[in-house]
């Protein structure tokens with residue numbers, strides 16, 4: 001089983017690209033979605049204890065959590081120490097399930113793939129990328145997003161240029177959905193024909 005790691009900075013089109021792999025029949029484990037689920041289940045207690053006032057109606061309130069983090073960015077390390085091991089457990093369960101099911105290719109969507117050393121756990125790295133101007137427009141168009149929040153998150157992420165250098169395959173999401181979809185299909189075909197990287201191509 002080939003494990004693809006998909007990453008990309010905020011707003012670079014990672015989730016949309018992951019959806020294209022999923023549509024092509026590749027099982028996908030989405031770390032952001034796992035975090036969102038954990039905030040309704042296993043992470044409620046430990047995160048609630050580490051960030052008093054962050055529980056609302058039995059779940060972690062991400063807006064409140066983000067507010068606290070914007071006042072104290074040092075809190076990110078505390079949060080990550082609680083959340084990342086739980087995310088990792090879910091990832092292991094996903095991989096075990098897919099191995100059992102006999103999948104030939106699976107995809108882990110990991111926003112902080114390089115930052116957390118997760119590239120060691122995958123066979124191939126795909127980076128979703130686009131022009132920084134497009135990224136900026138996309139992110140600032142989101143409801144509730146501010147310049148400060150955007151900067152806060154960008155500062156915790158490896159710059160796009162470094163991610164691109166380390167990628168085995170790039171998906172440019174700045175040229176429309178059709179083009180990105182064709183590229184995803186091409187990458188799947190390359191992987192199935194034994195090509196693992198375009199890094200030095």
Ligand SMILES: CC(C)(COP(=O)(O)OP(=O)(O)OC[C@H]1O[C@@H](n2cnc3c(N)ncnc32)[C@H](O)[C@@H]1O)[C@@H](O)C(=O)NCCC(=O)NCCS
Pocket residue numbers: 009010011031032035062063065066069076079080083084087110111112153156157
């Ligand atoms: C900070 C939080 C509350 C903001 O929630 P919100 O719903 O506004 O945003 P969302 O989760 O959709 O993330 C928006 C973007 O920020 C990125 N991001 C999230 N957490 C982090 C982080 N710790 N460091 C860098 N980037 C991050 C996401 O990958 C995504 O690109 C939330 O992202 C969070 O709890 N993060 C900590 C968990 C984490 O590290 N997740 C990253 C993947 S495991």
Ligand SMILES: Nc1ncnc2c1ncn2[C@@H]1O[C@H](COP(=O)(O)OP(=O)(O)OP(=O)(O)O)[C@@H](O)[C@H]1O
Pocket residue numbers: 008009010011012013014015016017032111128138172173174175176177178180
């Ligand atoms: N190939 C593409 N063509 C056109 N628009 C795209 C493409 N890929 C993504 N987008 C658009 O860009 C925006 C951001 O995409 P997406 O949510 O997939 O990014 P992301 O990298 O997962 O973001 P985040 O890191 O914040 O979760 C969305 O509005 C999406 O529709």
